Amino acid sequence: MIITNNPLVKANLPEETKIVYMKCSYKDILIKVRDLCYAGFLLKTHPLSGSVKPNETPYKSIMVSDASTGKTDFDSCELISNAISTYEKFAKLPDKWPKEVLLDFQVVDLSLMQNALKSIDL
Amino acid sequence: MYNIAERQMERSVILKLELGYIDIKDIKFADKSEIKDGILYVNTEELKKLVLEDEDIKSVAFDIAKPGESVRITPVKDVIEPRVKISGRGGVFPGVIGPVDTVGDGVTYALRGMAVVTAGKIVGFQEGLIDMSGPGAAYTPFSKLNNLVLVCDPIDGIKQHEYEHAVRFAGLKAAVYLGELARNLKADETKVFETCGIVEGLTKYPGLPRVAYVQMLQSQGLMHDTYVYGVDAKKIVPTILHPTESMDGAILSGNCVSACDKNPTYVHENNSVVADLFAEHGKTLNFVCQIITNENVYLADKRRSSDWTAKLCKMLNLDGVILSQEGFGNPDTDLIMNCKKIEAEGVKVVMITDEYAGQDGKSQSLADADAVADACVTAGNANQVIVLPKMDKVIGVVEQVPKLAGSNEHSLRPDGTIEAEIQIITGATNETGFGTLSAR
Numbered sequence: 001m002i003i004t005n006n007p008l009v010k011a012n013l014p015e016e017t018k019i020v021y022m023k024c025s026y027k028d029i030l031i032k033v034r035d036l037c038y039a040g041f042l043l044k045t046h047p048l049s050g051s052v053k054p055n056e057t058p059y060k061s062i063m064v065s066d067a068s069t070g071k072t073d074f075d076s077c078e079l080i081s082n083a084i085s086t087y088e089k090f091a092k093l094p095d096k097w098p099k100e101v102l103l104d105f106q107v108v109d110l111s112l113m114q115n116a117l118k119s120i121d122l
Numbered sequence: 123m124y125n126i127a128e129r130q131m132e133r134s135v136i137l138k139l140e141l142g143y144i145d146i147k148d149i150k151f152a153d154k155s156e157i158k159d160g161i162l163y164v165n166t167e168e169l170k171k172l173v174l175e176d177e178d179i180k181s182v183a184f185d186i187a188k189p190g191e192s193v194r195i196t197p198v199k200d201v202i203e204p205r206v207k208i209s210g211r212g213g214v215f216p217g218v219i220g221p222v223d224t225v226g227d228g229v230t231y232a233l234r235g236m237a238v239v240t241a242g243k244i245v246g247f248q249e250g251l252i253d254m255s256g257p258g259a260a261y262t263p264f265s266k267l268n269n270l271v272l273v274c275d276p277i278d279g280i281k282q283h284e285y286e287h288a289v290r291f292a293g294l295k296a297a298v299y300l301g302e303l304a305r306n307l308k309a310d311e312t313k314v315f316e317t318c319g320i321v322e323g324l325t326k327y328p329g330l331p332r333v334a335y336v337q338m339l340q341s342q343g344l345m346h347d348t349y350v351y352g353v354d355a356k357k358i359v360p361t362i363l364h365p366t367e368s369m370d371g372a373i374l375s376g377n378c379v380s381a382c383d384k385n386p387t388y389v390h391e392n393n394s395v396v397a398d399l400f401a402e403h404g405k406t407l408n409f410v411c412q413i414i415t416n417e418n419v420y421l422a423d424k425r426r427s428s429d430w431t432a433k434l435c436k437m438l439n440l441d442g443v444i445l446s447q448e449g450f451g452n453p454d455t456d457l458i459m460n461c462k463k464i465e466a467e468g469v470k471v472v473m474i475t476d477e478y479a480g481q482d483g484k485s486q487s488l489a490d491a492d493a494v495a496d497a498c499v500t501a502g503n504a505n506q507v508i509v510l511p512k513m514d515k516v517i518g519v520v521e522q523v524p525k526l527a528g529s530n531e532h533s534l535r536p537d538g539t540i541e542a543e544i545q546i547i548t549g550a551t552n553e554t555g556f557g558t559l560s561a562r
Contacts, residue, residue, distance in 0.1 A: 048451025048489055049342060049419040051379040056247060063420075079455065082489050086451060089478070089485040101246030107282050108245070108379070111344035112419050115356060119420035 004061035040068035043076035047083035055090035139366035142309025192514035196251035206301035217352025225370035240293035250381025250548035331441035347376035432463035476551035502559035504545035512538030
């Protein structure tokens with residue numbers, strides 16, 4: 001299951017992919033995933049995927065398990081918590097991007113998810 | 123009769139690379155491409171024809187940037203040192219430009235003191251700059267080189283993937299074209315790099331610690347990729363290289379998102395960890411090999427790759443490992459996974475990384491940590507703020523500056539100066555330690 005605020009991920013990934021699209025901020029995606037991890041979902045991709053810094057791109061997609069295991073996974077919780085701490089330390093910048101640049105960010109984020117899916121579809 | 127012991131000793135020395143340096147003191151445009159008395163003359167029409175063979179590139183402009191000039195190059199995609207294979211198997215950039223063959227032995231020439239720099243606006247948010255003088259020049263090793271810059275414009279409507287591919291290949295093809303000009307010259311200096319086979323290595327230096335270099339390669343997706351013999355590093359499992367293989371261009375950068383968190387191709391060709399380990403080989407340590415691994419986004423890939431890396435360290439009976447990462451955030455987790463698992467095999471690990479410790483340097487430096495990661499060399503804090511003066515000339519696009527990683531909408535001031543974090547500078551905090559920046 002992919003938690004994303006990237007409209008391109010919503011529009012371009014295969015139909016069978018379970019996608020939870022939220023119109024929200026980068027940080028909101030991290031918080032949503034953190035809450036899912038607390039509820040027993042497993043983190044499947046790294047929450048800080050990509051070298052584009054959290055204060056540059058507004059888009060984030062993170063893959064978690066389709067269902068809760070019923071038990072909180074410590075490693076998943078630690079990774080997502082560290083990601084939130086990392087997000088917090090970057091200087092906050094005002095939105096500076098025109099539409100075409102936002103699309104570039106979406107394309108890069110989509111590529112990261114597509115490559116993660118390739119790792120599963122063996 | 124077939125004597126196994128003799129046979130094993132006979133084949134024990136595997137690779138020997140003689141790296142000849144052709145010193146390039148200056149670059150000039152001319153009617154004929156040649157290298158004469160240390161000056162590289164470039165016929166741009168010939169080079170243009172070569173670059174425009176790629177139908178995705180509409181036009182290409184060439185420029186020269188020399189050390190000490192008031193010149194800024196931006197946005198920089200890759201930096202490549204031209205090389206040519208004189209003898210031995212394969213050719214430079216094997217599996218990409220050269221044929222598919224194993225490289226790392228024989229004789230290779232390198233054009234020392236210069237580089238091919240590719241620039242182009244692949245996406246709207248951009249990576250680094252190189253200042254050839256001023257305070258910014260001190261932060262990038264590439265300001266000390268004579269740079270031939272290619273600014274590539276794509277055809278209309280091109281996709282980001284295609285443009286990235288076209289610019290990457292333009293740089294490599296130009297580097298091969300220039301490297302060929304050195305084929306019949308005499309090297310100004312030659313260094314010999316020799317690596318032992320397993321048998322000889324074990325017996326030749328019995329008192330020295332067996333050390334390998336574990337190099338993590340960026341491998342996440344578009345503009346976050348590395349190629350090994352032409353193979354996308356996402357698709358490899360950790361493997362062993364003779365360290366001389368990267369000197370022939372076996373590892374190539376396709377990583378062009380942010381300027382600090384990456385190893386340009388020039389850094390792979392001239393990897394300073396490899397150079398330093400060779401310098402100590404047989405003296406204070408036994409440099410066994412280079413192990414390469416990846417940094418995929420999918421967590422199961424990370425577990426598999428770090429398991430295999432630790433397994434290889436154990437199989438090679440290592441005492442120590444130098445471990446370098448490439449990238450920000452996601453690779454920090456691979457770094458710590460590798461460190462923990464290699465240490466668990468009884469092998470000591472020293473990590474090399476850069477830091478994102480906030481502009482005041484007080485924040486946690488990495489996105490992951492562990493108690494066993496107790497030996498780390500830092501290549502500097504990428505969030506450190508710097509003011510760069512206005513340059514007389516810009517090669518590329520100065521309007522891109524507010525869009526470079528580490529900058530904001532106020533970075534480009536009305537007077538032409540730039541206030542930004544040093545991550546804006548190509549190569550400022552390289553995670554293999556290429557350069558001089560560090561911290562205590």
